[in-house]
Amino acid sequence: xxxxxxxENYLKTIFKLEEKFSGSISTNAIAEMIKTTAASVxxxxxxxxxxxLVDHEKYKGTLLTKKGSAIAKNLIRKHRLWESFLVxxxxxNWDEVHDMAEQLEHIKSxxxxxxxxxxxxxxxxxxxxxxxxxxxxxxxxxxxxxLSELKQNQTALITGVKDHSSKFLQYLETTKxxxxxxxxxxxxxxxxxxxxxxxxxKKEFRISEKVGNNLFVKSxxxx
Amino acid sequence: xxxxxxxENYLKTIFKLEEKFSGSISTNAIAEMIKTTAASVxxxxxxxxxxxLVDHEKYKGTLLTKKGSAIAKNLIRKHRLWESFLVxxxxxNWDEVHDMAEQLEHIKSxxxxxxxxxxxxxxxxxxxxxxxxxxxxxxxxxxxxxLSELKQNQTALITGVKDHSSKFLQYLETTKxxxxxxxxxxxxxxxxxxxxxxxxxKKEFRISEKVGNNLFVKSxxxx
DNA sequence: AAATATTTTTAGATAAGTCTAAAAATCCTT
DNA sequence: AAGGATTTTTAGACTTATCTAAAAATATTT
Ligand SMILES: [Mn+2]
Ligand SMILES: [Mn+2]
Ligand SMILES: [Mn+2]
Ligand SMILES: [Mn+2]
Numbered sequence: 220x221x222x223x224x225x226x227e228n229y230l231k232t233i234f235k236l237e238e239k240f241s242g243s244i245s246t247n248a249i250a251e252m253i254k255t256t257a258a259s260v261x262x263x264x265x266x267x268x269x270x271x272l273v274d275h276e277k278y279k280g281t282l283l284t285k286k287g288s289a290i291a292k293n294l295i296r297k298h299r300l301w302e303s304f305l306v307x308x309x310x311x312n313w314d315e316v317h318d319m320a321e322q323l324e325h326i327k328s329x330x331x332x333x334x335x336x337x338x339x340x341x342x343x344x345x346x347x348x349x350x351x352x353x354x355x356x357x358x359x360x361x362x363x364x365x366l367s368e369l370k371q372n373q374t375a376l377i378t379g380v381k382d383h384s385s386k387f388l389q390y391l392e393t394t395k396x397x398x399x400x401x402x403x404x405x406x407x408x409x410x411x412x413x414x415x416x417x418x419x420x421k422k423e424f425r426i427s428e429k430v431g432n433n434l435f436v437k438s439x440x441x442x
Numbered sequence: 443x444x445x446x447x448x449x450e451n452y453l454k455t456i457f458k459l460e461e462k463f464s465g466s467i468s469t470n471a472i473a474e475m476i477k478t479t480a481a482s483v484x485x486x487x488x489x490x491x492x493x494x495l496v497d498h499e500k501y502k503g504t505l506l507t508k509k510g511s512a513i514a515k516n517l518i519r520k521h522r523l524w525e526s527f528l529v530x531x532x533x534x535n536w537d538e539v540h541d542m543a544e545q546l547e548h549i550k551s552x553x554x555x556x557x558x559x560x561x562x563x564x565x566x567x568x569x570x571x572x573x574x575x576x577x578x579x580x581x582x583x584x585x586x587x588x589l590s591e592l593k594q595n596q597t598a599l600i601t602g603v604k605d606h607s608s609k610f611l612q613y614l615e616t617t618k619x620x621x622x623x624x625x626x627x628x629x630x631x632x633x634x635x636x637x638x639x640x641x642x643x644k645k646e647f648r649i650s651e652k653v654g655n656n657l658f659v660k661s662x663x664x665x
Numbered sequence: 666a667a668a669t670a671t672t673t674t675t676a677g678a679t680a681a682g683t684c685t686a687a688a689a690a691t692c693c694t695t
Numbered sequence: 696a697a698g699g700a701t702t703t704t705t706a707g708a709c710t711t712a713t714c715t716a717a718a719a720a721t722a723t724t725t
């Protein structure tokens with residue numbers, strides 16, 4: 220089946236909403252994420268239903284079928300492989316690659332995806348710490364704890380970001396709070412929930428509650 | 443200016459026709475190359491004219507403007523850089539890469555093209571021997587002689603192909619008539635214009651007039 | 666210079682994807 | 696359980712890109 224880029228983007232969006240919420244996805248949620256109107260979503264969801272890519276009953280919300288879900292996962296696989304390529308091979312920063320990957324994910328060639336994966340040595344995570352689905356669509360989710368959930372004296376590694384905005388990624392870049400960095404929580408300030416942390420056993424500095432709420436970490440003992 | 447893939451493909455097609463023929467390009471020639479109807483071409487050419495990408499007068503044919511030509515050359519640059527990437531880095535054969543490049547050439551990111559070019563060490567020719575336009579759109583054409591134009595006892599290197607079809611490239615692959623191979627014409631058969639050649643000072647074999655007419659060579663003395 | 670053939674354009678239809686405005690269904694509050 | 700608010704769908708319009716069939720212009724024969 221040949222799908223348009225638009226159809227593919229809808230499938231990916233619905234998949235991400237299913238990951239985030241459980242149960243069927245509202246027309247409005249899709250419209251908001253894809254930045255279009257509810258009317259357009261209703262139209263598209265109907266088309267995807269006739270192609271057996273989603274289940275949808277009037278006024279009851281939308282869910283991907285097995286087939287739709289498989290396509291969505293393959294798109295996410297391609298997106299994250301291309302992001303890895305851009306960072307690992309073309310020396311881009313992690314905050315520069317999303318928009319390019321958004322285009323590259325639509326390149327249709329099974330063998331190209333396979334060769335790219337080999338070229339990159341079968342990476343398991345993309346530059347933002349997100350898991351790359353395998354050829355069969357299997358996704359190994361990290362047990363994700365927010366940095367803000369850590370208690371005093373706990374140590375952890377940064378494994379991912381919740382907020383993918385360039386602004387946030389650039390903040391992380393300048394403060395060296397990058398993927399794989401080691402963090403120890405020295406103090407939690409009761410008043411504003413800000414944290415005093417130590418980075419890679421060296422520099423100590425404070426981060427706001429907002430930053431702590433948007434960084435995923437893996438408690439060191441789990442590694 | 444944001445162009446659709448369709449608009450980009452028209453510009454590229456018109457450019458290639460201008461390279462091949464001189465003077466303005468007929469509606470039918472475009473229609474045939476792009477595999478659509480003359481009516482569709484008329485519509486599109488009108489749209490490209492309002493965008494100042496082509497000059498077109500009713501019944502008088504079409505020519506790219508400076509702007510249209512620059513866009514076309516950048517597309518060809520991207521196409522050939524991606525083909526080089528696929529062959530040099532992902533280990534594809536030269537006969538497998540065209541369709542993928544046909545998609546990849548539409549990825550919109552100036553910096554990505556630049557980084558790709560650096561990653562590949564600024565290649566001057568693609569895997570089929572075609573010149574890669576530089577960032578400014580400059581194309582260095584090879585002085586192209588067809589293998590069939592060589593006389594008895596002349597020696598030459600294979601520099602490119604005229605027929606880009608998979609069938610032909612696969613024929614070349616099996617007969618080892620690849621880019622850079624050295625050829626000596628041992629005999630030209632009057633009756634059917636077939637050639638007896640020697641490949642890389644070793645194997646001798648016969649090739650048909652058709653094959654000779656579709657292989658570009660550089661006479662060894664010119665190198 | 667007519668007649669004929671070919672090329673090109675126009676006219677009108679169709680499909681994908683989008684929009685606004687209005688109608689219909691569902692959800693929430695009292 | 697009714698009334699109002701919100702969500703979702705429908706209706707109708709618009710754009711891009713395509714097609715077929717017919718009309719118009721140009722080119723080629725005779
Ligand atoms: Mn991304
Ligand atoms: Mn996308
Ligand atoms: Mn090609
Ligand atoms: Mn193309």
